[in-house]
Amino acid sequence: MNDNIHLALVHFPVYNKAGDTVTSSVTTLDIHDISRICRTYALGTFFITTPLKTQRQLVEQVTRHWRDGYGGQYNPSRKEALTNTRVCNLVAEAIGTIERETGERPQTIVTDARTFPNSIGYGALRETLKKKGQYLILFGTGWGLDKEIMNSADYILDPIAGVEKFNHLPVRSAIAIILDRLLAPGSR
């Protein structure tokens, strides 16, 4: 139903604590958690992007165990969760894959704490996503997406505002909240 909406968890280029552009490590728990969230909201493909070959192999090994190996018998819902999870090198490869398979270049969406000319609120993006087309929502790990990716995005989604000043959600939690705001059935 939302199979024209895709998500990418980006491990490069992202910032580290010191503000350098780095490649972050894959957190294996993210593979399961974010796959389960994406399946719950019936997304298209969940791309785990990292330029590190050994990390891509690690993700492939985990997904293979649960999808094709014994894990799928032991826990069928985990198998189902991973159905549309894929590994790729760079964000550009994810965009290219979507374009090749659907014939349409996806519009990209990022989130940021600041406001920009192409910033968009949750209600407006919810309506936009109902329109035809392919969409790719990008989430950065570490201390967030490099500005090069931010600058090339079609939409910049408003941040999740905390109730007081603390606002440091894990990327897993941010993805859950954002997909729920954008795609939960009903008016909320």
Added chain:
Amino acid sequence: MNDNIHLALVHFPVYNKAGDTVTSSVTTLDIHDISRICRTYALGTFFITTPLKTQRQLVEQVTRHWRDGYGGQYNPSRKEALTNTRVCNLVAEAIGTIERETGERPQTIVTDARTFPNSIGYGALRETLKKKGQYLILFGTGWGLDKEIMNSADYILDPIAGVEKFNHLPVRSAIAIILDRLLAPGSR
């Protein structure tokens, strides 16, 4: 602001895959993830409940490192996230602690996939939580809370409905989505 609303992550009594009532293991990542979510929505206390003494000691050790030890200097936001995180034995102890410290017995809220006479939707619970009083939201780990706890709850919150039939969210993600639905600023 929401300091009259508390949350408990329950490791006993919960069901395992076979439907037996068991004590589940603490997932150390839950300590951080759920603490950060609770701080973002400005909750009162986050209780991690387990009757296993060694598991309580493990949680104490992790929280001490980030709150009082070197971790707090290394990552101050992690320290702040854990400010209101506590370990306790059973749900009854969490209820007793709230009652002792506030002079009021909390009303308890659980979530379930089925509907009951005391079931409540997100909009109605959002309004209820604005009223005076203490509230404790209980989340079960493993395959969910034992029916004894379910039956004693004041409110049973409607489940998070998936878009299609898949609906197996990690407890961490369910907590993020539910607190956002109940407590996010604005009308959503």
